[in-house]
Every structure is written in C-alpha cells, then in structure tokens.
Amino acid sequence: MSINPRFFASPTITWYMAKIFLVRTFAVLAGLVLILQTLDLLGESGNILAYPGNGDAQLWHYVSLRAPQIVARFLPFSVLLGSLITLATLNQNSEIISMKAAGVSAHQILAPLIVASLFVAAGSFWFNDRIVARATATLTAWDNADYGPVPVDRGIASNVWVRDGDDLIHAATASGRGPATRLSDVTIYDRSGGALQTIISGARAAQADGGWRLLGPTRFDVARGTRRQLPAIVFGRGITPDRFTLADVDADERSFGALRIAIADLQAAGRPTGELEAGLWHKLSGPLSAMLMPLLAGVAAFGLARSGHLFVRAVIGMALGFTYFVVDNFALAMGNLGAYPPLLAAWAPPLLFLLIGEVVLIRTEE
Known part of the structure; x- marks a missing residue:
C-alpha cells in the first residue's frame, strides 16, 4: 500500500x-x-x-x-x-x-x-x-x-474609583466626554505608605491646568481629627477623563477591539482586568x-x-x-x-x- x-x-x-x-x-x-x-x-x-x-x-x-x-x-x-x-x-x-x-x-x-x-x-x-x-x-x-x-444612555458613570499613585479618588458621578467631563461629590483619599493621611472632599470638579480643579473643598486631617475649608485646588494631574467616565465593562457585550480599549483604560485607572x-x-x-x-x-x-x-x-x-x-x-x-x-x-x-x-x-x- x-x-x-x-x-x-x-x-x-x-x-x-x-x-x-x-x-x-x-x-x-x-x-x-x-x-x-x-x-x-x-x-x-x-x-x-x-x-x-x-x-x-x-x-x-x-x-x-x-x-x-x-x-x-x-x-x-x-x-x-x-x-x-x-x-x-x-x-x-x-x-x-x-x-x-x-x-x-x-x-x-x-x-x-x-x-x-x-x-x-x-x-x-x-x-x-x-x-x-x-x-x-x-x-x-x-x-x-x-x-x-430602555432608558437613553446619557454616558453618566456612577460610583467611580481612580487610583493616582498611593492616593484614591472617588466620584459619585462622572458625566460628559473629553474636556467637558464633570465630576460630582468628589473625595480624595491622600495616602502615604499605605496609611491614610487626609481626606479632601468637594461638590464638583472639572479639568484645569493638566489636572482637575476641585471647587469648595474641605480637608479632614486624620491624625489631628480637624477639618478646615480650602480654596479651589488642582489634583490628579495626568489623569485622563476616560478613567472617570469608563463604565462597568462586560466582555460579552463588547467587540474584540472595544474590549481591548476598555482593558487598556481600566489598567490605566489601576483597576483589575484579569477577568x-x-x-x-x-x-x-x-x-x-x-x-x-x-x-x-x-x-x-x-x-x-x-x-x-x-x-x-x-x-x-x-x-x-x-x-x-x-x-x-x-x-x-x-x-x-x-x-x-x-x-x-x-x-x-x-x-x-x-x-x-x-x-x-x-x-x-x-
């Protein structure tokens, strides 16, 4: 044969x-x-x-x-x-x-x-x-x-967490896209070596001077237990709006290309992306x-x-x-x-x- x-x-x-x-x-x-x-x-x-x-x-x-x-x-x-x-x-x-x-x-x-x-x-x-x-x-x-x-998707993300070095930033809502992004009920957890130092909170924030300008902030000193009013401050320099506006991502609901972009944005925001x-x-x-x-x-x-x-x-x-x-x-x-x-x-x-x-x-x- x-x-x-x-x-x-x-x-x-x-x-x-x-x-x-x-x-x-x-x-x-x-x-x-x-x-x-x-x-x-x-x-x-x-x-x-x-x-x-x-x-x-x-x-x-x-x-x-x-x-x-x-x-x-x-x-x-x-x-x-x-x-x-x-x-x-x-x-x-x-x-x-x-x-x-x-x-x-x-x-x-x-x-x-x-x-x-x-x-x-x-x-x-x-x-x-x-x-x-x-x-x-x-x-x-x-x-x-x-x-x-079905409600219209207005592009509003809620309960957003972003990591900036050792610091953590929380926004109740993030709306808009690009330079027009606005944050509400912002809280900044200032940490050093994993220990919480101060908590800064404000009602609204918008992009300014390469970062985000927080209006009417108050600062709480964890060690002293004191609180005081601050003038407008700029935080999160280098943090892009997408890191705030990116909503929860489901792999089954995204195309291959869109999922890759979402994973890159989540990684930039310091979120886990293994799943x-x-x-x-x-x-x-x-x-x-x-x-x-x-x-x-x-x-x-x-x-x-x-x-x-x-x-x-x-x-x-x-x-x-x-x-x-x-x-x-x-x-x-x-x-x-x-x-x-x-x-x-x-x-x-x-x-x-x-x-x-x-x-x-x-x-x-x-």
Whole structure:
C-alpha cells in the first residue's frame, strides 16, 4: 500500500467530505437553535408580556436578540455533532475503509473537516464580534428595564474609583466626554505608605491646568481629627477623563477591539482586568475550538475502528468533545476568579486537547 504525502488526499474527496460535514453541522445547529429558542421563549414570554403594552412584536424582538446568543453558544457543539455524524456515516458505508485502503492516512481523512472548521471558526468570530456582542448589550439593557422602554444612555458613570499613585479618588458621578467631563461629590483619599493621611472632599470638579480643579473643598486631617475649608485646588494631574467616565465593562457585550480599549483604560485607572483579559483571549480561542471537534470525533472513530461498535465510537467521541467544553468552562471560571492567568485560562484547554487528540490518533492510526 502506498502512502499519499499530500495534505489533502484528492480534490474530489476534499470537496465531498467538506460539503457533507458543513451540511450536517448547520443542520444540527438549526435544529438546536429552533428547539432551544422555543424553550427559552416559553420560559421568558411571561416576563415580556407582563409589561403593559407588550405583544407579539416584543416577543419577536426578544427572539431576534436571543437567537444570536444561542447560535454562538452551541455552534461548537454543532461542529462536534456534525463531525460525529459525518465520520459515522462514512464508516458505516465503508468509505473510510476504502480511503485507507487507497493509502489515505487518518490525518488526510480528517483534513477536509478541519479546514472547513477553520472557515466556521472565522465566521463564528465575525458573528460574535459584530452581532452577538451588540445583541447581548441590547438584551441586557432591555432586561434591566423589565422589558419596557430602555432608558437613553446619557454616558453618566456612577460610583467611580481612580487610583493616582498611593492616593484614591472617588466620584459619585462622572458625566460628559473629553474636556467637558464633570465630576460630582468628589473625595480624595491622600495616602502615604499605605496609611491614610487626609481626606479632601468637594461638590464638583472639572479639568484645569493638566489636572482637575476641585471647587469648595474641605480637608479632614486624620491624625489631628480637624477639618478646615480650602480654596479651589488642582489634583490628579495626568489623569485622563476616560478613567472617570469608563463604565462597568462586560466582555460579552463588547467587540474584540472595544474590549481591548476598555482593558487598556481600566489598567490605566489601576483597576483589575484579569477577568476581562481572559474574556478577550476567549473571544479567539472559543471560535477556534471548532477546529478541535473533527479531531476529537476522529480519534474515537479511528481508535476503535477494528471493534465494529459504531455506537460506542460515537459515544466516546461525544464524551471527548463534551469533556473539552467542561474543561474550557472550568478554566475560564478560574481565570475570572484570578486563579489562572488570562492566557492560560483561554488557551490551555484547546492546546491540551489538541495534544491528546494528536497523541491518540498517531498511536492508534498512524
């Protein structure tokens, strides 16, 4: 038996396998979205219709916002199931045996599915970045308004904390953008070596002289326990308005580029960003996990090809895929808690299962 050294066995086999794989994957995805969206709408329709004036239009609006989230969440599952169905069908029809008898290796059999998954991953990233993030932000705001009219976002941030060296600055509200930013109920905690020295508070502050001018401030001396009125002072030189006006950031509600900018602003403000960094990297590793699904499904099929138990092979392939999703969610949760570094939380699961899949495939089939 001769071995074909090329990446793909042949153009005919490549197009044939990629086509049936994509058809099965998106058929499974359509079925999952239809079922899960129906169940989700049944559970949420009562809350939507509870708001006076809501009707069918609001239900369809909810579907248009929720469906992209379901698609994004279950697309990797659909790739896994599509891979299992494709490989099981090919094996049942003895097509895999025929390809191997013609000198096609296990990697060449899986290559069309993996390359097709790469295009699925690219489309998934674009879909998540351009559609899912906006839909999530809109649905969250609508849910917070109890499915009534969504208040206009006037760009007002509340309860803002900014670090300036050892000092801490708190503003009850921050409104406006750029040079027009205004702060209200400002409190400056002057610290030295971690010990609180004085507390300066004022009603309003605005940008001036490269910093922020605080009007009508009062100073409380912690050591002496005395309070006195001060003239207008300038504090926080070099602190940009974005560090005050940046509201709470949710990784699911931001595109990749917007999330990167938000993380940079938060880091400049001295706030922890580990959870957001893990979410940022997972925006890349999540879609790319689709490329692992044919390998994990193929490992089960090829490894037990000689036993003839097709159902057992499908169960093992499904177990491998679902184990990956469990490990991926666990690692992301550890990253959110700060137990794992962001890069490790996002990339360790796909790299680990890539090695597992390759080792088992090579030892059993190559």
